[in-house]
Amino acid sequence: MSKNSVTLIDVAKQAGVALVTASRALNGTGFVSDETRKKVVAAAKALGYSPNLSAKILKGGRPNLLGLAVSNLQSSVINEIISAVSLAAKQAGLDLIIYNASTELGAPKQQDINRVLGGLCEGILLVLPTAQEGLLAEFESSSVPVVLINYWRNETRLPTVRGDNYEGSRAAVEHLIGLGHSRIAFITGSSYTGQSQERQRGYQDALKQAGIRPVKSLVVQGDFTQSGGFEAAQQLLAQPKRPTAIFAANDAMAMGAMDALKERGLQIPGDVSVVGFDDSPASNHVYPRLTTVRQPLSDIGEQAVRLILQRIRGSSPAEGGDDAPIELPSTLVIRDSCGPAPEAVLG
């Protein structure tokens, strides 16, 4: 099973020391003379020794392994989170293994995640935005430290790191208002994650604060997919008084909306402005380049790794404390898909 059968015993023999000493030298545990340490390290290197993770784990040693379970590998946001976590873990000297708890493979089960990741890893990072309360409750009683990433759906006592949705959303809508728009539509996502609601709340509050009366027909149901955004936009454009700006709860829907606008021969942003959410890679490549909101994904990765490390090393200041979720600020990324409201131009 293991790559080569070089064991710690071989290293010890080669270095002319006892097994224990070799272990200590390699792990930097306990007292070893510098000379001995050098001999052992040299021997290990010469033999191409790499420790047997299983044995290490079994003995309660630090395998230096972090687990990451994700519910979706097709999402650009989740993939960026994975990249960020990978980098942060590497910088912290941790190896990362990823478990695909995709809903395509059936509902993510704590049992599965724990069977695979729980026995191997020192800590587990969870990117399961759709997870239900029950699933999380199981993790709460787990003995392996767990940190939640980008989770909003339910209340939970698990430590959480997430990007802001509300303020970013407000900023987007305020940007439109600043451009003179008042007929601003919102395309919602599906309600499974709680993120769409947060974004909608930001939309509503921004309107309210600007003294703009909310128009019910300007809020249309979407589902986070491009075709959903396309259809939602068609619905909006079929209305007698069409909006001058469309804010979609994510980029995919914003792009769908752009398609719908183009199909009608409407100019973006000349006739209608469009804003998305996520700053997906594609958002910078569509024409016109999409104005959108970006979550601080690398910060999220870093903070999540920092948090889990605290729990693992037991140096958490508030042990067992129900700290409030860490919420990192999103930023508005202004590109080319928004312009002055047509009325404002005429006025």
Place this chain on the structure above:
Amino acid sequence: MSKNSVTLIDVAKQAGVALVTASRALNGTGFVSDETRKKVVAAAKALGYSPNLSAKILKGGRPNLLGLAVSNLQSSVINEIISAVSLAAKQAGLDLIIYNASTELGAPKQQDINRVLGGLCEGILLVLPTAQEGLLAEFESSSVPVVLINYWRNETRLPTVRGDNYEGSRAAVEHLIGLGHSRIAFITGSSYTGQSQERQRGYQDALKQAGIRPVKSLVVQGDFTQSGGFEAAQQLLAQPKRPTAIFAANDAMAMGAMDALKERGLQIPGDVSVVGFDDSPASNHVYPRLTTVRQPLSDIGEQAVRLILQRIRGSSPAEGGDDAPIELPSTLVIRDSCGPAPEAVLG
């Protein structure tokens, strides 16, 4: 470390049998009476027992773990491969852990992959299209079975499963020729993986077979990115005699080319037809929907799992045999981005 401290001993006690018997009952190994087995299984369930993977592995047991190392998590093709492998692994009763050997984290090292995956998994699947010969050579001498997915770059003795590039590419170009095109441009990808070359070979052979003289200026260097495709297309369109069709070595570049065409006010496919490669999710959402070539990604996942299972269980018919790579046929996905060549329409 482990989720709960229920061990096999607890189960055995609860069931009123010896430790060994419990082990056998749960693993289906050796002889156990039906009655005993039921008792043990019930006890295990009641206690919420889940075996300690480390101990299992250490004893040479079957952890039922498969490893998958990937070089890039931003690629839609690789993500579809991950999904396919996840599904195939699950169906085979295997758990899958993924290791991010992304080039962003430094060059993928066999040492890293093996340290993490090698000690834990029964077999390793590699999606490392950019891997150099040296890296692969290290895996060849590894004692853990390894299977390569979608690898072309170099010769290797490692068992390989991959999607066809050449024939799919030919089919795409023949489709264009069938529509009356003869000024067909090709935008290459970067040369790091060997895939672009394969696709170019298909392009050239299709032209040759149709008796169309290759025009050097119609082959332009790209880099697999959308902006690369955009620039390559601009180059093509700046030529005195512009192509009537553009075949890009992947979808991202094809979309970039579409952007360039739109910017020039050219109709797709009225003025210029466009074909991509990959059938990325976005290709079905751009306007017009992109005609492209699709690799049989789920077949690839299934075959790769089948192959690695053969190696693991040692039931490989040609043990140690240097079987030729398994190459699965790609298919042309015809959508809306190709039409009759303008000349043909006029003629």
Place this chain on the structure above:
DNA sequence: CTGAAAGCGCTTACAG
């Protein structure tokens, strides 16, 4: 069909 013993490779007390 069932059980007692040995040992996978390592680390953590416990002695020198």
Place this chain on the structure above:
DNA sequence: CTGAAAGCGCTTACAG
């Protein structure tokens, strides 16, 4: 600072 012993949780021969 170094070493001999015990044991993590399991499975695989070896006896009954």
